[in-house]
Amino acid sequence: MPSSETERRAILPDEVPLHARPAGDFVRAAAQFPAEICVLANGKRANAKSILEILALGALGGTELVIAASGDRAAEAADHLAGLVPQLG
Amino acid sequence: MDRESRNGFVGLVLVSHSAAIADGLAELVAQVAGPSVPIVAAGGGPEGTFGTDGGRVLDALREAAGPTGAVILMDLGSSVLSVRAALGELPEETVERLRIADAPLVEGAIAAGVTASTGGSVDEVLAAAQEARTVAKF
Numbered sequence: 001m002p003s004s005e006t007e008r009r010a011i012l013p014d015e016v017p018l019h020a021r022p023a024g025d026f027v028r029a030a031a032q033f034p035a036e037i038c039v040l041a042n043g044k045r046a047n048a049k050s051i052l053e054i055l056a057l058g059a060l061g062g063t064e065l066v067i068a069a070s071g072d073r074a075a076e077a078a079d080h081l082a083g084l085v086p087q088l089g
Numbered sequence: 090m091d092r093e094s095r096n097g098f099v100g101l102v103l104v105s106h107s108a109a110i111a112d113g114l115a116e117l118v119a120q121v122a123g124p125s126v127p128i129v130a131a132g133g134g135p136e137g138t139f140g141t142d143g144g145r146v147l148d149a150l151r152e153a154a155g156p157t158g159a160v161i162l163m164d165l166g167s168s169v170l171s172v173r174a175a176l177g178e179l180p181e182e183t184v185e186r187l188r189i190a191d192a193p194l195v196e197g198a199i200a201a202g203v204t205a206s207t208g209g210s211v212d213e214v215l216a217a218a219q220e221a222r223t224v225a226k227f
Contacts, residue, residue: 024121031207
């Protein structure tokens with residue numbers, strides 16, 4: 001198992017909280033990758049592949065998310081999700 | 090039964106004492122999980138009363154039990170009994186494709202729906218539903 005850990009930052013669009021459909025889109029994107037992926041926001045940490053943990057972050061529009069991935073294809077996963085976040089809506 | 094959007098995604102069956110709860114939850118899950126997950130709502134008693142309708146639950150299980158399987162979520166009490174009774178009416182090969190989630194209905198259905206929409210297996214969808222018992226809401 002590679003020991004690579006990659007961290008990326010991304011900001012939610014001002015009018016898009018990480019709720020309901022955007023959260024579902026984010027989790028579906030994360031689930032495509034084998035890496036372990038965490039999202040940090042508001043001082044909380046969530047498994048990117050768990051919709052309930054992502055919703056519990058309570059991340060409002062304009063919030064900065066830290067995406068931390070480790071394991072297989074970690075950098076690719078972090079890059080992809082960091083690119084997705086500003087496009088959620 | 091293979092109708093409309095069954096493309097290899099695990100389905101959900103939502104059983105509640107209230108038709109409005111089951112139908113509304115199906116709409117909410119479709120919002121979060123997207124249109125690919127087959128969802129069958131079986132809420133309310135016969136003639137629009139509150140309660141459960143064993144015949145409707147049985148039809149819902151038959152409709153949902155496609156080749157990829159389905160996870161059943163229920164509210165309380167007689168919903169659980171109705172599901173167990175309906176499973177007793179179905180052939181073994183159908184029952185093998187179904188899972189009963191011991192989970193809060195709303196949170197479990199959302200978690201199950203999103204996991205189903207990622208192409209998760211019936212046991213992965215069941216695990217996601219049951220994770221709702223322990224994940225904090227905020």
